[in-house]
Amino acid sequence: MGSRKTVMRAGTRARRQSILSAALDCFTRFGLASTTVEDICRESGASIGSLYHHFGSKEGVASGVFIDGIQRLNADLVKKLKRRKSAEAGVRLVVTQYCDWVTKHPDLARFLLHSRDIAFPDAARAELKRIHRDYIVEVFSWFAPFVTAGDMKRLPPDTYVPIISGPIQDYTRNWLAGQSQSSPVEVKGIFADAAWAAMRTVR
Amino acid sequence: MGSRKTVMRAGTRARRQSILSAALDCFTRFGLASTTVEDICRESGASIGSLYHHFGSKEGVASGVFIDGIQRLNADLVKKLKRRKSAEAGVRLVVTQYCDWVTKHPDLARFLLHSRDIAFPDAARAELKRIHRDYIVEVFSWFAPFVTAGDMKRLPPDTYVPIISGPIQDYTRNWLAGQSQSSPVEVKGIFADAAWAAMRTVR
Amino acid sequence: MGSRKTVMRAGTRARRQSILSAALDCFTRFGLASTTVEDICRESGASIGSLYHHFGSKEGVASGVFIDGIQRLNADLVKKLKRRKSAEAGVRLVVTQYCDWVTKHPDLARFLLHSRDIAFPDAARAELKRIHRDYIVEVFSWFAPFVTAGDMKRLPPDTYVPIISGPIQDYTRNWLAGQSQSSPVEVKGIFADAAWAAMRTVR
Amino acid sequence: MGSRKTVMRAGTRARRQSILSAALDCFTRFGLASTTVEDICRESGASIGSLYHHFGSKEGVASGVFIDGIQRLNADLVKKLKRRKSAEAGVRLVVTQYCDWVTKHPDLARFLLHSRDIAFPDAARAELKRIHRDYIVEVFSWFAPFVTAGDMKRLPPDTYVPIISGPIQDYTRNWLAGQSQSSPVEVKGIFADAAWAAMRTVR
DNA sequence: AATGAATGAGCCTTCATTCAT
DNA sequence: GATGAATGAAGGCTCATTCAT
Numbered sequence: 079m080g081s082r083k084t085v086m087r088a089g090t091r092a093r094r095q096s097i098l099s100a101a102l103d104c105f106t107r108f109g110l111a112s113t114t115v116e117d118i119c120r121e122s123g124a125s126i127g128s129l130y131h132h133f134g135s136k137e138g139v140a141s142g143v144f145i146d147g148i149q150r151l152n153a154d155l156v157k158k159l160k161r162r163k164s165a166e167a168g169v170r171l172v173v174t175q176y177c178d179w180v181t182k183h184p185d186l187a188r189f190l191l192h193s194r195d196i197a198f199p200d201a202a203r204a205e206l207k208r209i210h211r212d213y214i215v216e217v218f219s220w221f222a223p224f225v226t227a228g229d230m231k232r233l234p235p236d237t238y239v240p241i242i243s244g245p246i247q248d249y250t251r252n253w254l255a256g257q258s259q260s261s262p263v264e265v266k267g268i269f270a271d272a273a274w275a276a277m278r279t280v281r
Numbered sequence: 282m283g284s285r286k287t288v289m290r291a292g293t294r295a296r297r298q299s300i301l302s303a304a305l306d307c308f309t310r311f312g313l314a315s316t317t318v319e320d321i322c323r324e325s326g327a328s329i330g331s332l333y334h335h336f337g338s339k340e341g342v343a344s345g346v347f348i349d350g351i352q353r354l355n356a357d358l359v360k361k362l363k364r365r366k367s368a369e370a371g372v373r374l375v376v377t378q379y380c381d382w383v384t385k386h387p388d389l390a391r392f393l394l395h396s397r398d399i400a401f402p403d404a405a406r407a408e409l410k411r412i413h414r415d416y417i418v419e420v421f422s423w424f425a426p427f428v429t430a431g432d433m434k435r436l437p438p439d440t441y442v443p444i445i446s447g448p449i450q451d452y453t454r455n456w457l458a459g460q461s462q463s464s465p466v467e468v469k470g471i472f473a474d475a476a477w478a479a480m481r482t483v484r
Numbered sequence: 485m486g487s488r489k490t491v492m493r494a495g496t497r498a499r500r501q502s503i504l505s506a507a508l509d510c511f512t513r514f515g516l517a518s519t520t521v522e523d524i525c526r527e528s529g530a531s532i533g534s535l536y537h538h539f540g541s542k543e544g545v546a547s548g549v550f551i552d553g554i555q556r557l558n559a560d561l562v563k564k565l566k567r568r569k570s571a572e573a574g575v576r577l578v579v580t581q582y583c584d585w586v587t588k589h590p591d592l593a594r595f596l597l598h599s600r601d602i603a604f605p606d607a608a609r610a611e612l613k614r615i616h617r618d619y620i621v622e623v624f625s626w627f628a629p630f631v632t633a634g635d636m637k638r639l640p641p642d643t644y645v646p647i648i649s650g651p652i653q654d655y656t657r658n659w660l661a662g663q664s665q666s667s668p669v670e671v672k673g674i675f676a677d678a679a680w681a682a683m684r685t686v687r
Numbered sequence: 688m689g690s691r692k693t694v695m696r697a698g699t700r701a702r703r704q705s706i707l708s709a710a711l712d713c714f715t716r717f718g719l720a721s722t723t724v725e726d727i728c729r730e731s732g733a734s735i736g737s738l739y740h741h742f743g744s745k746e747g748v749a750s751g752v753f754i755d756g757i758q759r760l761n762a763d764l765v766k767k768l769k770r771r772k773s774a775e776a777g778v779r780l781v782v783t784q785y786c787d788w789v790t791k792h793p794d795l796a797r798f799l800l801h802s803r804d805i806a807f808p809d810a811a812r813a814e815l816k817r818i819h820r821d822y823i824v825e826v827f828s829w830f831a832p833f834v835t836a837g838d839m840k841r842l843p844p845d846t847y848v849p850i851i852s853g854p855i856q857d858y859t860r861n862w863l864a865g866q867s868q869s870s871p872v873e874v875k876g877i878f879a880d881a882a883w884a885a886m887r888t889v890r
Numbered sequence: 891a892a893t894g895a896a897t898g899a900g901c902c903t904t905c906a907t908t909c910a911t
Numbered sequence: 912g913a914t915g916a917a918t919g920a921a922g923g924c925t926c927a928t929t930c931a932t
Contacts, residue, residue, distance in 0.1 A: 675850070
């Protein structure tokens, strides 16, 4: 009936985005489990039917938020990593870049860090696997030569990410939960030092 | 023995324990959110009323499991820590002891690592705060002299735990989720090395 | 017609009404407290979800019944009152009209007389307040000139309703509870006499 | 084991009384329906078992409170009524005495006025019937001579109580619910006037 | 007389999802 | 593409009452 909403057909793309950002907002405020589909609709201005038309399910929305976020985070790192020239610069970048990103997108970061609870639909799960594999390949390809050259320790593949990123992620988690004083950017030097100290070889 | 308030009948203590262990079992198999109060009752043999009589709510049960677990984990570490004599031995112990404990109590460890989802009742929240403070004080008191002596880096207080325990916790989380091959005990040397490399001072 | 907010589909109005009348039926037979939401659904043919979609809670349904009833009762009186020309006719009408109405709608009357137990939701409470104020204003405006003219006693505002309506309401309550023999219409003359005797001025 | 409570065996009478007055307190604060047996126990210091030993059920407790209250109310009126000498004095006393009593025992009065919701146990129901019959007989015997003598209207028996007491009870109900400004004692003259105006014969 | 752990039927409510319009 | 009324399975929790000690 020519209401304001119907007129606002800036297109399908915009509707998807408004749902996604309303969803992140709700997840931040209420938590994933406690956010209802209706919350997201109220917040985004979309109708229930519209949400289901675009995302198929509540978990579909969560997946959308997650995939969007992880892709941006990964892309930002990979892009900058290519401009680094030494193992130390690379390791430090992983830490500092993460700090910068988290500080810029705290809600999204919080959501990514709590992702373990999401029951991803199969399609999303598959895409996520692909994204993660591509990312790991890209990053490991970048670091591999330095390991070969003896600049970095040679360790079981599973242990690199925990050792380099585990500390700053743990700290970040605390900070996002309001349990740490200093923002990640203030302590990123300390964590970069620690990561490099743990990865470097002593010759 | 007996609780602070009342002399309990023989069975009371046992009933509480049976509920607690049935709950952990269910949380492990179904997840916290998907475990129903009825599940716990069926598994433990307690009636619904009895569960509510003792714990007040589903979250009350989860709190009970959590507090019991964290206290045992903390106590085990503190006890062993007192037998160590050097900063390096202390740092390594934190890592290796965690590995040993997790391997021995994988279900409890998984539950503790996912604790962020629990909406702790106020009483539990308060007790948890107390427990955590006591623990931090005890552990920091043990390490402080070595920092003073220059054996370990002097860092912002908030950063010690993430740097020392972050990596092994991250690895453990992956392993408990079935995403890492080697059990923590097999890689504990690597993570102990990394922790000490990140904490030691170079003179 | 349509509600204030939305143009309702044909069925929506009907569904609300069927729930409301089923609810009154259940309240009459089982009592407010003993009526379950399921009873109302069974009786009305609505699903649980539909009931909650429209009324939000069990108390929301009770409020709906109450508000509908009180509005009809008030409207019926106000309409007839306007056709009366003397203080005595007005006072007598309040009593006799109440008797007629109660005899015609005994279930609704019983429910209104027991309303004290309802925990009205805030929204309902506010609307009720508005309805009551409007009603009082309208009725008092009608009687005021006769007080001014000296046809009726001048009393504290709070006391008019109890003195005029208190007796017949008390009698009605007893009758609806099966504790009085004669129906209100049989004794309405007596109560109208009493009300006028208590309100008239003797010159 | 020799706790303060066990020692406090001032006798069975005292325990009963403490339960009764705790119950009234809870009914006032939470309402009859929302008061739990546990509430009463907490408030009175009695154990659940003790409450059931003395009263048999929750309704048994409510009956106890009710019967105690109604007996005191009735007795107070009957006693004073016997000292009155005229119909007018009697009618006025019924009203004013009620005002005084309500002002002195507001909680009990509120409870008595809401008594319709109580599902009295059979024994209590029988006793109540007896009490009410005795009371009616006594009061009606007192008034009967004045009706015979033509001092008061001759009306259907069921209508006397509503006409005389209905208004002040309605006013009182409002006042106890916080909806009237003036306390009953301030307006008792007005209601006594109204009652007598409605009951007197005009010769 | 007292105690309080245990019982369990039953209730209100939530919420993801469907589908007719 | 959009809308929102309808669905109904499922779950957390309450609370009067019992009974062994």
